[in-house]
Amino acid sequence: MLAITTFSGLLVLLIAAALYLKARPLLGIHKLGSVILGSTWSPSNGQFGLKPYIIGTFWVTGLAAVLAVPLCVLAAIYLSEYAGPRTRAVIKPIIDLLAGIPSVVYGVWGVIVVVPFISDVLGPYAAIHWKRIPFLAAEDTTGFSILAGGIVLAIMIIPVIVSVADEVLRAIPTECRYASFALGANRLETVTKVVIRKALPGLVAAVVLGVSRALGETMAVLMVVGNNVEKLPTSVFDRAYPLPALIANNYGETMSIPLYDSALLTAALVLMVIVLGFNILARVVLLRAVREGV
Amino acid sequence: MRRRVMETCFKAITCAATGIIVVILLTIIWAIAAKGWHTLSWALISQAPTGDYYMGGGGGIANAVVGSIYLGVGATLLALILSVPVILYLRVYADGSRFANLIRGLLDVLWGVPSIVIGAFGFMIMVYFGMRASLLAGIVTVAMLELPIMIRAIDEAANIIPRELDETAYGLGSTKFETAVRVIGRQVLPGVATGALLAFGRGVGDAASVLFTTGATDNVPQSIFTRTLLTHPGEALSATFLKPASTLPVAIFQLLNTPFEAVQNRAYGAALILVILVLSASILSRVLSASLGKHIIR
Numbered sequence: 001m002l003a004i005t006t007f008s009g010l011l012v013l014l015i016a017a018a019l020y021l022k023a024r025p026l027l028g029i030h031k032l033g034s035v036i037l038g039s040t041w042s043p044s045n046g047q048f049g050l051k052p053y054i055i056g057t058f059w060v061t062g063l064a065a066v067l068a069v070p071l072c073v074l075a076a077i078y079l080s081e082y083a084g085p086r087t088r089a090v091i092k093p094i095i096d097l098l099a100g101i102p103s104v105v106y107g108v109w110g111v112i113v114v115v116p117f118i119s120d121v122l123g124p125y126a127a128i129h130w131k132r133i134p135f136l137a138a139e140d141t142t143g144f145s146i147l148a149g150g151i152v153l154a155i156m157i158i159p160v161i162v163s164v165a166d167e168v169l170r171a172i173p174t175e176c177r178y179a180s181f182a183l184g185a186n187r188l189e190t191v192t193k194v195v196i197r198k199a200l201p202g203l204v205a206a207v208v209l210g211v212s213r214a215l216g217e218t219m220a221v222l223m224v225v226g227n228n229v230e231k232l233p234t235s236v237f238d239r240a241y242p243l244p245a246l247i248a249n250n251y252g253e254t255m256s257i258p259l260y261d262s263a264l265l266t267a268a269l270v271l272m273v274i275v276l277g278f279n280i281l282a283r284v285v286l287l288r289a290v291r292e293g294v
Numbered sequence: 295m296r297r298r299v300m301e302t303c304f305k306a307i308t309c310a311a312t313g314i315i316v317v318i319l320l321t322i323i324w325a326i327a328a329k330g331w332h333t334l335s336w337a338l339i340s341q342a343p344t345g346d347y348y349m350g351g352g353g354g355i356a357n358a359v360v361g362s363i364y365l366g367v368g369a370t371l372l373a374l375i376l377s378v379p380v381i382l383y384l385r386v387y388a389d390g391s392r393f394a395n396l397i398r399g400l401l402d403v404l405w406g407v408p409s410i411v412i413g414a415f416g417f418m419i420m421v422y423f424g425m426r427a428s429l430l431a432g433i434v435t436v437a438m439l440e441l442p443i444m445i446r447a448i449d450e451a452a453n454i455i456p457r458e459l460d461e462t463a464y465g466l467g468s469t470k471f472e473t474a475v476r477v478i479g480r481q482v483l484p485g486v487a488t489g490a491l492l493a494f495g496r497g498v499g500d501a502a503s504v505l506f507t508t509g510a511t512d513n514v515p516q517s518i519f520t521r522t523l524l525t526h527p528g529e530a531l532s533a534t535f536l537k538p539a540s541t542l543p544v545a546i547f548q549l550l551n552t553p554f555e556a557v558q559n560r561a562y563g564a565a566l567i568l569v570i571l572v573l574s575a576s577i578l579s580r581v582l583s584a585s586l587g588k589h590i591i592r
Contacts, residue, residue, distance in 0.1 A: 001379040004379045006397075008376060008404075009400040011438065072311075078305075079312065082305055083312075102569075105546075108561060112329055155318060155319070216411070218501070219502055247411075248413075268410070271411060275406060275407070279403065280403060
């Protein structure tokens with residue numbers, strides 16, 4: 001039992017170590033800094049710059065966070081402060097159930113709904129009216145874009161953020177609310193001046209947890225984001241090529257090019273470090289927030 | 295007066311946000327169902343693809359349906375075999391210790407690892423052992439993905455079991471091992487069922503981890519329940535597990551990437567099958583945890 005327990009705990013370290021070992025041949029030749037900041041990815045010429053992919057990842061994830069966070073925080077406030085037990089009993093399971101929908105299904109939805117909407121409706125509209133607005137300029141887009149990836153990803157992380165944020169808000173002692181009511185404050189004032197202020201670290205952690213999930217999300221994004229790195233994106237209507245998509249599209253196939261395998265596993269290592277960095281940060285803050293709240 | 299208006303507005307906004315989220319999520323299911331409903335047929339589920347299937351020819355996706363079920367069940371069983379000792383150890387032998395918390399923390403971190411990274415790691419192990427893309431490689435990889443989900447879910451259930459129960463068992467002269475297996479093991483059973491179903495749902499739907507490891511084939515995996523299993527078990531098992539297999543998520547991805555509309559429509563049917571599979575596992579886990587939970591001492 002002890003052996004299996006220890007093994008299950010060490011598995012994550014084993015993964016990190018294996019990736020590092022496989023990344024070493026590349027990192028022995030190129031410095032880690034030059035791989036992360038290098039902007040050309042041309043395996044046949046021995047150039048392995050990950051910068052466009054890392055930037056692509058952050059574009060899509062950042063957009064997803066911008067779209068999801070306001071909705072999620074408001075919904076979590078409704079669920080924890082306003083909703084009666086019966087409403088909660090209906091809405092919570094729906095959100096939890098939908099959190100389990102496979103990412104490839106969200107990808108299919110993106111392809112049949114979001115992509116056509118962007119190419120037929122939003123794209124043409126933006127091309128005329130949003131020319132001057134930074135990040136929103138569109139030139140004849142196919143719909144496969146950062147925006148499509150961001151929308152799909154936002155919807156995928158909504159259940160995660162809502163349920164964690166709701167938990168954080170509910171961990172704030174009811175006495176705090178009663179004290180505020182006793183001073184004559186209404187719900188709105190109590191929420192904004194007492195509850196949110198106390199729950200802020202936990203709410204940030206909920207968002208960061210959602211973001212860390214989004215950073216590593218592969219299939220759904222891969223299917224709608226366009227997978228192209230001709231130029232660094234300047235608008236949400238541009239295509240991008242996030243790190244997970246790079247790995248998914250190329251790993252396991254062209255192993256004849258020297259260092260290609262090593263470069264893709266370096267990409268996996270970089271992705272894992274970014275994701276786990278966010279993830280661990282969020283968990284540490286959450287642990288503290290929930291413990292102090294109670 | 296102004297305060298009351300603000301208050302009402304705020305409540306309306308938060309309520310609307312919740313409504314929007316629920317509606318968006320439900321419309322996704324609805325969109326998939328509406329698109330996939332027409333192509334969903336018994337033939338789609340029961341027939342293997344024929345040669346020109348990817349150009350609109352006859353057949354179905356039985357290869358992926360059966361492949362996914364083998365993969366999901368196999369990975370869940372493997373993860374379960376590893377999980378149960380871990381849970382019993384954490385609950386009985388290392389209850390409340392720093393070691394237990396460290397393991398829990400590491401498992402949470404493992405949960406956070408993107409499935410594409412797990413997939414790449416699975417591929418590395420596969421190559422290391424000189425294996426080819428196969429059902430077994432997929433099962434091992436998906437089991438790694440399911441392990442933290444399952445352990446943490448069951449662990450939550452095990453932690454609720456009152457400590458007095460252990461004391462009672464010790465008082466009656468049982469050893470720690472007997473307590474773990476006979477007392478805690480029995481009490482945690484509903485939690486095991488819920489955790490396993492939860493992990494099954496996650497494992498069956500994940501595409502990125504099986505992309506490199508199970509490969510893809512038009513053949514339906516050979517049933518393991520054949521007569522050769524009794525006479526030549528090694529051959530029978532390797533004919534099933536050492537062959538590549540298709541899975542629903544990968545099949546959906548492939549079908550959608552074909553240029554033919556008729557074939558793309560099948561992707562919607564396949565997506566609907568996958569949604570039904572995952573949601574029924576999830577709903578079943580809720581029902582089970584409610585009904586099995588009745589006989590649990592709290």
